[in-house]
Amino acid sequence: MSPEDVHYQFSRLAVDKAKLCLSRIAVTNPPPRVGVVLARDSQLLGWYAKSFGGQFFDGDAMVNFEAKPSAHAEQALLEKLDGLDLRGVVAYVTLEPCTKKRGDGLCCADLLVQAGISRVYIGNCDPNPDVGGLAWRTFHAAGIEVCDFPPELRNEARRDNDPFFRKFHFSVRESGEASFDYESNNHTRTLGPSGREFETKWFECGDGSIHGLDYRFNVAIAKNCTSFEQIDDPARWFEDSYYTKTAREGQIIIFRNEMGYALIQIIRVIKKRTGLIANNAELRFRYQLRYSDGAA
Ligand SMILES: [Zn+2]
Known part of the structure; x- marks a missing residue:
């Protein structure tokens, strides 16, 4: 054998x-x-x-x-x-x-x-x-x-x-696409309903990639995953969670709180430019929020 x-x-x-x-x-x-x-x-x-x-x-x-x-x-x-x-x-x-x-x-x-x-x-x-x-x-x-x-x-x-x-089953409760200026809004984009929200924080890393941040080490990256369906077990990716994770366009970052997981796939990152050809910073992503069925 x-x-x-x-x-x-x-x-x-x-x-x-x-x-x-x-x-x-x-x-x-x-x-x-x-x-x-x-x-x-x-x-x-x-x-x-x-x-x-x-x-x-x-x-x-x-x-x-x-x-x-x-x-x-x-x-x-x-x-x-x-x-x-x-x-x-x-x-x-x-x-x-x-x-x-x-x-x-x-x-x-x-x-x-x-x-x-x-x-x-x-x-x-x-x-x-x-x-x-x-x-x-x-x-x-x-x-x-x-x-x-x-x-x-x-x-x-x-x-x-x-x-x-x-006891720990998670259901998708919300999904969608969003875009925001990550240099404004205190670098924060809140997802999900009040009381169960995920405060996702983002910092510049250049065009095409971005740092996701959570000071309580509740941010992870789903290595080699390119769709939410591939992530059957979000906890699995927190094996080496750290307070910041860097994702390129196409990659999936996961934030978690006490009630569930926010899966976020980076679609586009544009860094802020000043001068003649100025533009705001932009982060566009697709997201899926999964909450524990135990958390009403
Ligand atoms: Zn044991």
């Missing part, structure tokens, strides 16, 4: 194991179903399905084990493999590992870093806009490579987690 086939098989296994997680449809706050697999090259070291159980390789055979139902999948499996040298090992997780320190210890992203994992495959970004994408930042800072599951497996894992994702 080629390395690509190996990665596909283990991503597939993680998605299959996540299906074992108990799905409690009746609860109002459904926890996510998560499957994790650890492997060294083509050797499976173990897997765990949250609140279900798992198996680990004891050097001879796969052995069943269970952890407390509240344990996160990555945490449960890493605890079981504690003591093993996990350098060079690859992790496959159906949902972005958590990044908020929890009461009883490190968050799962830090546990994976601490274990020495060399690469992480992630199925879906955490749909919660407060934390979505932060694991990418943690792993990159630690020099760990992060890869996406193949698209069909990402979609399958998301479908299997529908009650959880529905």
Whole structure:
């Protein structure tokens, strides 16, 4: 098997194991179903399905084990493999590992870093806009490579987690095109209804490109995306968000607030000129506002 086939098989296994997680449809706050697999090259070291159980390789055979139902999948499996040298090992997780320190210890992203994992495959970004994408930042800072599951497996894992994702579902509520003089109006163009507005700020970068700015680091660029339809998971692009991002004509910048995302595709940028042939600065863009269905 080629390395690509190996990665596909283990991503597939993680998605299959996540299906074992108990799905409690009746609860109002459904926890996510998560499957994790650890492997060294083509050797499976173990897997765990949250609140279900798992198996680990004891050097001879796969052995069943269970952890407390509240344990996160990555945490449960890493605890079981504690003591093993996990350098060079690859992790496959159906949902972005958590990044908020929890009461009883490190968050799962830090546990994976601490274990020495060399690469992480992630199925879906955490749909919660407060934390979505932060694991990418943690792993990159630690020099760990992060890869996406193949698209069909990402979609399958998301479908299997529908009650959880529905809590954070985003709908397009407004879209259109706008043009304004970014050197006036305090460099700001407000989009969306009052109370849920996005204050997008823009600064000169020359003809054909522009700096988008948000001092709370809530601005990102959707690399290689040329249409809004390609952006199924806006949080994904906040992995390396910074207070300013530069976009060329055709590129898509994303701003976020507590309630959603503003996707903005740059159509045209003209810088201000004075003198004989004077013109105002102009930024023309296409936009789409997506709000959480939970935010009425
Ligand atoms: Zn976790």
